[in-house]
Amino acid sequence: MSIDLTKIKMFIMDVDGTLTDGKIYISNDGEAMKAFNPKDGLGIKLLIKHDIMPVIITGRTSEIVRRRCQEIGIQILFQGITKKAATVKELMKTYDLQPEEVCYIGDDLNDLGAMKVAGVSFAPADCADQIRPYIDILLTKQAGEGPVREAIDMILENRITAEDIEEL
DSSP states (O other): OOOOGGGOOEEEEOOTTTTSOSOOEEETTEEEEOOOOHHHHHHHHHHHHTTOEEEEEOSSOOHHHHHHHHHHTOOEEEOSOSOHHHHHHHHHHHTTOOGGGEEEEOOSGGGHHHHHHSSEEEEOTTOOGGGGGGOSEEOSSOTTSSHHHHHHHHHTTTTOOHHHHHTO
C-alpha cells in the first residue's frame, strides 16, 4: 500500500506517550512537569511554515501543554477529550478536509478511534501492541524521543528549503 503524504493539510497529535515519554509527574499541587523533545517543536514550526495545521487532542488537561502550544505556535488545542474520533470528525467538517488530508499520531487504545478516522496514522515505536494492526506508519523513534519530528520529516520530505531553516 502506497501512502501519499503530500496531501496532508492537518497533523493531529496526542501528547502523553507521543510528544512526551508518557510519564506524568504529579506533585501535591498538581501536574509538575512533562518533558517535550525540542526536535518535535522545530518540526511543528516547519509544518506551520508549510501551511499544515498542527493540532493537539489530549485526554488530560494541562497548563503545561497549553504553554507548550503557545510557545511553538499550535493554535488548535483540545484537552480533556475522551472521544477523540468525534473531535477529529468535527475538525474535518470545520476545515472541509477529506480523510487523506488528515493524519494522526498516537500511542495507545484511546487514540485508536481517531487513527481510524484520519486518512493516515502514525505511532511511536513503543506504542501499545493492540493498536499496531491499525497503524499505517510505525515510526522508529520511541515516545518523547522525536517520533513527531520523524513523521513530520516524512510529510515534508523534499519540501524543506535552506530558506525555511534560516527563517525559523
